[in-house]
Amino acid sequence: MQKVRTRIAPSPTGDPHVGTAYIALFNRCFAQQHGGEFILRIEDTDQVRSSAKSEQDILNALNWLGLSWSEGPDIGGEFAPYRQSERSALYNAEILKLLENQHAFRCFCTSERLQDLRVKQMGEKSTIGYDGHCLQISAEEVANKISRGEEHVIRMRIPEAGDCVFNDLLRGEIRIAWQQIDMQILIKSDGLPTYHFANVVDDHHMKISHVIRGEEWINSTPKHLLLYQYFGWEPPVYCHMPLLRNTDKSKLSKRKNPTSIGYYRDMGYLPEAVVNYLGMMGWTMPDGREKFTIQEMTASFDLSRVSLGGPVFDVTKLDWLNGKYIRENLNDEQFANLFAEWAFKPEKVARIIPLLKERVERFTDVAPLAAFFFAGLPEIDATRFEHKKLSQEDSRKILQFILWQLEQLRGFDRDDIEAACLGLAETLNTKIRDLLFPLFVAISGKSTSTSVIDSISILGLDITRARVRYAISVLGGISNKEAKAFEKEFRELGQASDKQLTND
């Protein structure tokens, strides 16, 4: 039998997501249980959104959780490079085969035309997808357009009739009509491959035997399978895991839950507990044990024990588990070491000291003043936000606007944050002093504290987001109606483009 090889293929376009860790965990357990390999590949074909920092954060986060891999961009391996941006030559060579066989074609349609088409199809009741417009263009015409340097993409052809039937390891037979499948773009006009193309090409060349991924990919599996068929390659076994959910059952999102692995690290969870908790999402040990290590999970792993209902990521149970780990797994010395390592990172302390020094008269003043740097959520209620000029709604709005503003920052230095706050104060025509007041309370729990801008920079976005959101909820929360109004206003202030706010 073919050697088992699985992979996690994150896209470095944001914070390291617990969903990534979740899928990585199952891939790793499955591979190791079969004596195979678990590898990491970076899917950075989105030139605009990918960043080196995000890639590094993701690697750090997975390593922190102990989800190590045996091949990857950081350690190399037989099938290097493991970063898609470095594999263009391969994609270029492979797409040529498809073009030659007429399995793919060049498309010169403008995004405006495609947008109109989509709107029209929405209006009718038909399936949304490309209408095959450029399929009509003759070979000479295509050659002409190319010689003229016209911008274009490459799409794959899709059978006009019939069904794609495939087997999912957990769900059994899945049948999707080809008419439902769009003529997927394989190569973008910037010459880089889309996910669908790069993913299939790499999985084949990296000899991936089992693709264990989120349920969100079920509908695009036919495209992937068709590519394997076009190339004459043997496809992998597919297995679609349930999606982690918010409390309201929607797909786990940053808006409704802390999704960044960094958040859990900064909040003082133990990596073993977080991984254990993820292992309990949709899976159970055969003997029903709830506390188990990743090694124990691997040893008893059985993919068929995955249950398919989307598990709600409920921090309450994680809290209980983490407490159990702290009590049962750490002796006093280990606790002391881990705590010190977590709390007193030299670079963090070095930044906090100057802020404290100018405000204390005795060392006994330090702890009360600095406590919020080491705490989770502050103990606050609505009365804490009472202000002569700001109503509760004003405060909610300011906090939400600041949060949106912070989430768009590329850097997180005090100057970046200060600029963002000053800019917002100006566009809102509010004094910076008033604007910052609710932020002081949200972050430090008090209206007087060390510089809130420096503090935010030190605490980081994950913790800041959690506290600002908590403050908003303490202030009564934002209703759907209010949220819409806020978004509209924020956009009109020219603070965000259309997509930025809704993106996760």
Next chain:
RNA sequence: GUCCCCUUCGUCUAGAGGCCUAGGACACCGGGUUUUCAUCCCGGCAACGGGGGUUCGAAACCCCCAGGGGACGCCA
């Protein structure tokens, strides 16, 4: 709108036709231990979405419905 996936306590889940009066865990409530609190221990509350089949027997198998979720990007 079109298609796909899913459905057991509030939450994570056990359950592979009789062991199910549906089990465990978190949360919650009550009690005990503890100088308080927490921990720890004991107890309690609480679920098979609905309707049809199949079967001697259905939480489990089939069908329909409903509900939830996902996908429909030159994002992944």
